Structures are given as structure tokens and as C-alpha cells.
Amino acid sequence: MIDIRDVTFYYYEPDESEANAGHRPVLSNVSLSIEPGEFVAFLGRNGSGKSSLSRLLNGIELPTQGTVLTLGRMTANRNDLQDIRRAVQIVFQNPENQQVGITVGEDIAFGLSNIGWPQEDITRRITWAIELVGLDADEDRPVTHLSGGEKQKLALAAVLALSPRCLILDEATSMLDPAARRQFIETLNKVRKEYPVTLIYITHHLEEVMDADRWFLFQGGKIAAAGTPAELELDSALLKECGVELPYYRQLAIQLRGHGVPVSAKLNGEELRGLLCKSD
Numbered sequence: 001m002i003d004i005r006d007v008t009f010y011y012y013e014p015d016e017s018e019a020n021a022g023h024r025p026v027l028s029n030v031s032l033s034i035e036p037g038e039f040v041a042f043l044g045r046n047g048s049g050k051s052s053l054s055r056l057l058n059g060i061e062l063p064t065q066g067t068v069l070t071l072g073r074m075t076a077n078r079n080d081l082q083d084i085r086r087a088v089q090i091v092f093q094n095p096e097n098q099q100v101g102i103t104v105g106e107d108i109a110f111g112l113s114n115i116g117w118p119q120e121d122i123t124r125r126i127t128w129a130i131e132l133v134g135l136d137a138d139e140d141r142p143v144t145h146l147s148g149g150e151k152q153k154l155a156l157a158a159v160l161a162l163s164p165r166c167l168i169l170d171e172a173t174s175m176l177d178p179a180a181r182r183q184f185i186e187t188l189n190k191v192r193k194e195y196p197v198t199l200i201y202i203t204h205h206l207e208e209v210m211d212a213d214r215w216f217l218f219q220g221g222k223i224a225a226a227g228t229p230a231e232l233e234l235d236s237a238l239l240k241e242c243g244v245e246l247p248y249y250r251q252l253a254i255q256l257r258g259h260g261v262p263v264s265a266k267l268n269g270e271e272l273r274g275l276l277c278k279s280d
């Protein structure tokens with residue numbers, strides 16, 4: 001599905017001019033593959049290169065060196081770029097930066113009319129997308145009347161309407177309050193059941209990606225490690241180096257196991273709390 005080989009990326013071509021002396025690549029020799037339908041998380045400190053790599057995946061940016069293959073096509077090949085951009089959709093941190101319509105319906109319709117869908121199909125698709133994300137708003141509702149959480153659901157609806165094969169969420173919950181964040185995650189889980197998609201999730205909130213298939217830990221523009229959450233969560237030194245912090249319940253479960261308390265590695269916060277309240 002996605003195959004990245006030896007990618008090095010500079011926002012500006014490196015040169016020897018004084019202004020760029022000491023200029024470092026944002027990504028250095030990154031290689032990774034993501035299988036169709038996988039749910040992976042990109043984790044790491046601010047500035048470690050996660051968003052830059054996601055922009056390389058759909059060809060918003062092109063690698064300075066190396067190759068990015070998406071759906072078997074190279075992003076550097078101009079003829080394939082339009083299909084790649086359609087197949088790999090990104091939901092960004094701030095939904096307002098993504099909104100292009102005045103109403104909910106216009107917003108969802110924008111991308112579809114750009115790729116030439118007939119109006120009657122667009123109308124049906126708008127209804128489908130609103131229902132899929134459970135947006136409690138009709139298509140005539142002005143976008144400015146939506147809450148932050150609803151705006152982010154609309155951003156999700158607008159990209160899903162385009163039938164992407166791969167969805168990238170780039171800190172999509174970071175502007176939401178805790179309740180809206182939980183609701184957005186519930187929506188996403190429901191959407192993934194109805195509309196299976198390869199999911200790349202960028203976040204600083206690890207509780208959102210504890211059930212990911214794999215984590216990629218970024219450090220200074222490189223992949224420091226890749227593996228399942230169960231494999232990587234035990235390496236506390238590595239997580240610390242990469243600026244990644246486990247949810248409190250996971251840290252507690254690891255400590256309890258270290259003291260011989262038989263706590264399953266798969267418990268979530270509520271289950272662990274329930275177990276502790278039951279024990280005497």
C-alpha cells in the first residue's frame with residue numbers, strides 16, 4: 001500500500017550558501033512499509049518529522065532523495081499525483097483550515113465537484129457522509145454554526161466522501177476538549193467498521209492509539225523504532241528518548257506486573273480501575 005525507501009527530505013534544497021550552512025534534513029534515510037488496512041501511529045516529539053512524512057505520502061511534498069510509493073505508484077511521477085492525492089486524504093489539526101464551503105453540504109460537495117461528480121450523485125454522497133460520521137446537522141447548516149468537534153467530524157466526512165484508501169489524521173483531536181475528543185474517537189472507530197481504510201494516526205495522546213497495529217517512533221527525522229504497542233510500551237527508555245508518554249493506566253499496569261500483580265497487558269483505564277476497586 002505504502003512503501004517508503006531511503007527517503008531524505010529538505011524543505012529547501014541543501015546548498016552551501018551561508019543562509020543554509022548547517023541546514024539539516026527534516027527526514028533522513030527513512031524506510032517503512034504500511035500494509036492495506038493497517039492502523040499505524042506516528043509518534044514522537046514536536047519537530048521530529050511526522051507531519052512532513054505524512055505530506056510526502058500524498059505528494060503534497062516530494063522527497064529530496066529516495067522514493068515514496070503509494071498504491072504502487074511513485075509520488076514523483078506527475079501523471080500519478082492526482083490519483084495518489086485522492087487516495088490518501090489528510091485531516092489536519094485545525095478543521096477551519098480545511099473548510100471551503102459556507103454550508104455543511106457545500107463543504108462536502110467541494111472535493112466531489114472538483115473531480116467531476118454529477119450533482120445528483122454528490123447530493124446522495126453528502127447524505128451518506130453526514131450519516132457515516134454521525135454529524136448532527138443537516139446539509140444547509142452554516143459551517144460557522146458548528147462546534148469544534150462537529151467541525152472536525154465535517155472535515156472527516158468531507159475527506160471520506162472522496163473514497164480514500166488511506167486516511168491520515170494529523171493531530172486531528174488536538175484542538176478538541178476531552179469530551180469532544182472522546183466523541184471523535186468513537187466516531188472514527190464506528191467509521192472504520194463501516195468503511196475499512198488504512199489509517200495513519202499522528203498524535204501526542206497515546207490513549208488514542210493503544211489499539212493500533214504498529215507504532216513508528218520518530219526521533220530527529222529518523223524512525224527510531226517500529227513495532228506493536230505491546231512490544232514498544234515496555235521500552236521506557238526508548239519512549240522517553242522519543243518524548244512519548246504512555247497513558248497513566250498503562251504505566252500503572254506495567255508497574256503492577258513488575259511487582260508480581262497479574263494484570264493483563266490489554267486492560268484499558270476503566271478495566272484497570274474496576275480490577276483495583278474489586279481487589280482487597
Ligand SMILES: Nc1ncnc2c1ncn2[C@@H]1O[C@H](COP(=O)(O)OP(=O)(O)OP(=O)(O)O)[C@@H](O)[C@H]1O
Pocket residue numbers: 011026044045046047048049050051052053218
Ligand atoms: N513548511 C515548512 N517549511 C520549512 N520547515 C518546515 C515546514 N514545516 C515543518 N518544517 C520543519 O520541519 C521539521 C519537522 O516538522 P514536522 O511538522 O514534520 O514535525 P512533527 O513531528 O509533525 O511536529 P509536531 O508534533 O509539532 O507536529 C521542523 O523542524 C519544522 O520546523
